[in-house]
Amino acid sequence: MDFSQRLQQLSTHADALTQFGRGLERESLRITADRHLSQQPHPVALGSALTNKWVTTDFAESLLEFITPVSTDVDQLLWQLEDIHKFALSKMDGERLWPMSMPCFVGSQDDITLAQYGSSNTGRMKTLYREGLKHRYGSVMQIISGVHFNFSFSDSFWDGLFGEQTPEQRQESVSDAYFGLIRNYYRFGWLIPYLFGASPALCGSFIKDDKVKESFSKVGTGTYYLENATALRLSDLGYTNNAQSSLKIGFNSLDQYLEGLNKAIHTPSKEFADIGVIVDGERRQLNSNVLQIENELYAPIRAKRVTKSGEKPSEALKRGGVEYIEVRSLDVNPFSPIGISEDQVRFLDLFLTWAVLTPSADMDDSELACWRDNWNRVVVDGRNPELMLKIGCAGERLSLKDWGSRVFAELEQVAKTIDELNGNTLYQQTCERLLGWIHHPERTLSAQLLEQIKAEQGIGNLGYKLAAQHLGYLNEQGFRFYDAKTFEQEVHHSIEKQQQIERDDTVSFDEYLDNYFADINIGL
Template identity: 75%
Template structure:
């Protein structure tokens, strides 16, 4: 069945394409007046980072993460994220949010305090996991920020695509369909850093290799850039894990994916073993395997399912299949106070719907390497008008512009269909706007940002400008979805919930870790 036929089939039920599930996770550093990473602990008024459902921390105490619930309406989704930002900024003692993915200057990485989650076994394990990340990759890499987009199709979509099925048949069909989407994401997802990449430049402290540094151009005192780069955050200079480059994790089925993931969790790493698990009576990492836990797998997209209490992500997938996907390749949008805008959400709606309806043959290791190579080309040279991308393992290539135009021709079909169901033209407007960016790279986020970095003579001045403007804008606007009291109640309830978790612990931390990793062949040293 062709893409167009599948689109028509699911569109027969209006709810199939009007009830898409979306959630956002935005990371952002708290910064001081003089553009340094905050050294203050997580603000008390924001509640417990362990248990607040909207406001938590990622790697560091200073790295906030804002989380929306699942929404079926684009305006509601953005209003929720707006309100979370507004409340948080009002309780940050005058600190601001850094508006870009690549962090401001960091002098000594040991000044970056790991996120703290209290005295419970769960909280201590979260911090120890971050200690391991610090030892393995360095703290500076871990405070690079992004925006994650969680996305799912409603039951009506699957009904239209598959018809009547038993529960088990539906579970298998849905998982297969999401993995087909993931394969197409690897094939065509380079469109996301091309359009929305916002890290064409970075602080010179990120580039340790002087020979490599010489290949960059410099502006101001210490900002380095590549003229046609889009998203250096996704390059080897950014949020990557070289130790994982040899992992064979395929996406042809949920079984293949889980087999590869579990292999990585169980595979010892000679490099990480040298760090030690316990040194001088202090834990350095959870274990010395290639992945301490599943979350350490760096990927531009992940299959997900909401886990039950005590259940690991892979166990949830094995139990009931894929429930949604998490898109992880979005840079923070520096031009938006909340790190993402409406056009980006609507584009992702269109692109992910197109990706799941477009035929997606199984992918060999050679093809996966080919698509990854395309991504690498786009993140470092994406705005080069002559850039060609591979279209398979046989060496054939196609201009990025030409390939992008072909994809957008089919995205427009999805946009027309969605607009007809919604009774407006918003998706077509998004499609037309972004098609103009395919035709003119100077309209992309990275081009606009690099132009400002050059004008301001560096990243710091641009970040300072937008951090201030965003704070003002959010302070001046009213709450759009929630209200002040709702956030205060959640903050207070989260503190109580953390205390209850701490009081309910019955195992020592040693025993807790031994129990958690009982199915993994690792030695968990006992500290007593």
């Protein structure tokens, strides 16, 4: 069946296109009122970063991460994220949240304190993993922020698509469908940085090569930009890992993906071995392999399954198949107090539904390289009206505008079908607005942001201005879904839970790591 036939088939099944599961993870640096990166530890009033289900830290003590539960209602999802922001800011002693993906000037990586999770073996391993990232890639790269969008289809969706199946057949069909989605994401996902990329400029400290710097324009004292860039965060100047460029991890099936991931975890790296695993009695990284653990794999999208206690992500996938996908290519939306907007969520609903319903042929390494080249073109030159993108590896090209318009023609079919089921026109309105951005690049987030960066003479001035505006808005806003008491209870519970984890440890940290990596040659 083609895309339209699959969409028509689903439109007759109750809830198939109205019960998407969504969760958000938003990262943001804490900054002081005098415009510096916070040097304070994670606020005690936010509870344990190890166990608080809503507020944790990512790489650094100053890099907060806000996490929503899964929701099937767009408004509820955004209300929950807003409430988490509001509560966190109320406990930050006057600090603010940096509103952009790319950090402003950081004097030295020594100014960045690694996230701390207590004295348990689990907590110590999380910090040591970050120590490894610091030695491998530098701390400054690790405090680049993003928004992750977790998404799943309902049982009704799969019932409508596949009909009656045994549990084993359904598990295999669902995993295959999600990997088809992932392949289409690599083919067409450049639409996301085009529309929502919000890092057209960066601090000059990210550009180490003077020859590269010469290709940039400069504004203010140290902000460098490319006139048509959309998402430099996704470029070689942003969140990258050159050591992974040689990995051949395929997306044609769950088995192929797990085989490639397993190989990367077990493959020694001479570069990382030179860092040392234990030096002068101190651990510098978990091991010297290409990936310390699976989380180190950088990808714009991931296949995921909720893990059981003590289970690695790949073990969960092997046990139960793909349960949801994680979209990782969203820049923080600097114009939203919570880093993402309703239109963005609705577009992702449409795009991911279209991607799973559109036939998706297998993809070899050379084709994947072609699609990655399209992504690179869009992140550095996406608003160039003359930009041409590859159509596979045959040499044929199509303009971004023409290709984007073709995709939107089918996204509009998805929007109309969902709106008819919901009895409104919300998805069609989103589609109409964003199609206008395809034809008018100046409406994209990156264009709007670059215009304001120029007006404010740099990322720093604009960032602090937006941070103050967002703080004011959230302070004035009442709680929409949760309440302060609920958050306070979670703070208290998270502290107790961390203490219990620490009490339950029965082996030394060295034994814990030996057990965790029992199947891996860690090259000590």
